Amino acid sequence: PCLIGMEACATSHYWAREIAALGHDVRMIPPAYVKPYVKRQKNDAADAEAICEAVTRPNMRFVPVKTEEQQGVLVLHRSR
Structure with a gap:
């Protein structure tokens, strides 16, 4: 496991979850x-x-x- 740094954007949350599932520390x-x-x-x-x-x-x-649920709520909120 290692420390992974990412710039925050809409798709980075998905990749952060995927990388964290592999055991890495994502910031x-x-x-x-x-x-x-x-x-x-x-x-x-x-x-x-x-x-x-x-x-x-x-x-x-x-x-x-x-x-995933938090991102889904944000999509619904933005689409209104």
């Missing part, structure tokens, strides 16, 4: 909290480096992983 960070750690132009490698840097910070706030 999701809001994109606004990752942005200050991006050192150069925006690309996947720079984003991954910034997420790795941000996830190791002791004062970082993380997004709780939503369950």
